[in-house]
Amino acid sequence: MVDLLRSAGISYVAAMAGSSFRGLHESLINYGDNNSPELIACPHEEVSAAMCHGYAKVAGKPMACMVHSTVGLQHASMAIYNAYCDRVPMLILAANTLDETKRRPGVEWLHTAGDLGAFVRDFIKWEDTPASLTHFGESFMRALQLAMTPPYEPVLLVMDTELQEDAIPDRDALKVPRLMTVAPSGGDSAAIAAAAELLIGAEHPLIAVDRAARTPAGMKQVVQLAELLNAPVVDKGGRMNMPTNHPLNHTGRTAALIREADVIIGLEMTDIWGLVNNVPDTIERKAVRIARPDAQVIGISATYANPHSNIQDQQRYYACDIAMASDAEATLPQLIAAIEARLSPARRDAIATRRPALEAAYRRMRAADATAAAVGWDASPISTARLSMELWDRIKHVDWGLTTDSKFISSWPQRLWDITEHHQYIGGEGGYGLGYGLPASLGAALAHRDAGRIAVAIQTDGDVMMLPNTFWTMAHHRIPLLMVMHNNRAWHQETMHLKRMSSRRNRGPTTWTNGTTITDPVVDFAGLARSMGVWAEGPIDQPAKLGPALDRALAHVRGGAPALLDVVTQPR
DSSP states (O other), rough: OOHHHHTTOOEEEEOOOOOHHHHHHHEEEEEEEOSSEEEEESSSHHHHHHHHHHHHHHHOOOEEEEOOOHHHHHHHHHHHHHHTTOOOOEEEEEEEHHHHGGGSSHHHHHHTTGGGGTTTGOOSEEEEEESSHHHHHHHHHHHEEEHHHOOEEEEEEEHHHHHSSOOOOSSGOOOOOOOOOOOOOOHHHHHHHHEEEEHHHHHHHHEESSSSSSSSHHHHHHHHHHHHTOOEEEEOSSSSOOOOOSSSHHHHHHHEEEHHHHHEEEOOOSHHHHEHHHHHHHSSSOEESOOOTTEEEEEEEEGGGOOOOOTTTTTHHHOSSSEEEOOOOHHHHHHHHHHHHHHHHHEEEHHHTTTTHHHHHHHHHHHHHHHHHTTTTSSSSOHHHHHHHHHHHHTTTEEEEEEEOGGGGHHHHHHOOOOOOOGGOOOOOOSTTTHHHHHHHHHHHHHHHHHEEEEEEEHHHHHHHHHHHHHHHHHTTTTOEEEEBBSBOHHHHHHHHHHHHHHHHHHOTTOOTTTBBBSOOOOOOOHHHHHHOOOEEEEEEEHHHHHHHHHHHHHHHHHTOOEEEEEBBBOO
């Protein structure tokens, strides 16, 4: 099993120690010398799985986690669900003792299931319970092959304890199968031709992207398509799809562009229906179309061919005018070539006339964002715009990567920073499950460390409260990560929901703090981090003190250690 992990290029295995996988655990650290793969000790299985989630999005390959049978897999399940919704590969190694005559009385019965995969089957891509080591070797490679074939998703192998612990009867009969990767599928030629004709003929084309760019090459292809058509791009932020300083990135103008577009192409969009329609949060929840009635929509996504009936992450059904069940990144070169081949000189000239107006609109959008960021610049608590800019001033001259979602800080990094590289932003949690941010950032920081980069997290307080034990793992393994707290002392999303309900019912205008604020007592996040070995400072609530504190924290990260700044902030 260690040889399989090593041959497949699995660099790390995260685990909370458990007796059911003691056989593989011992082999990793002794037979494998705890090197390639290295064991990352975690204090909770959700930390282990979430680390795999963040790592894969930066490293471009899976990380493995070991979980202890029934209890471990249940603990890990939230992080696995996030990764499934986020289309991220992950190798889950769960242990089980299937032969009941080999179980010791008591706990080994409680920690065994007849069908362990049933715990997570609705939100993984594939699973197997191998009956022999040869079977395990072949299923191991199949699992990785499937995990790394779009759409990327977690896979599960159940390791029987006998396979881990019994002596190998005939070592010469064993071999490590070759890992064969599968080329992602491109689009149907007729559908590509039809899409090219629509886009060429459009007067107001719009490109919408979510998880379109799996790799840096995918990001370049999105730029190439946009420049070929002089079409604005709206980036939903599932990955880093379009440079924020590109004059065709018009994410801040999404609503206006949806209303104007006559042809919309969605690339790996999580929700095509929700792009062109909306359901306001009112009592009747009546659907409203945002797009023009005659707008034609093209959808390209590998997820068309991979639905799970119980999990509703596929969103509401939308009948695109052209739909391709193909990987968007693999399809883009075909689509670009088809457009190039069909563009007449006259049409090229007509498309070129769009650029000046789009560039002017981009400049106005960025100027408006800068003006908005200045509001409350010297306020206390500290505005999220100032927090973002103070951080940007200190990382913009180094090779960096932001490891956390930015929607809870009003997307200021996308609005104010020059984010130009694929690794600099990795999107969010996928399933909106709290507890993702801190351990996923740690996994991403592991990959950034190996690449020689500075990993940065703008970390929300409610998320830290879910898995604060992650601090121990980052300190224990000395994984450098700069964590800047967005500490608004509330689960602010929920405060807004409670205020909305109170207003709708015309009662309780001041009671919204019940169950939604993290006060009485306030949490000493710096003290919490220090108690587990992480350098920390704060709380900081005065803007003038933020910059010097960031300098001190960044010095620790440059020295190869994690650091946390507890910054008391405005709500968003």
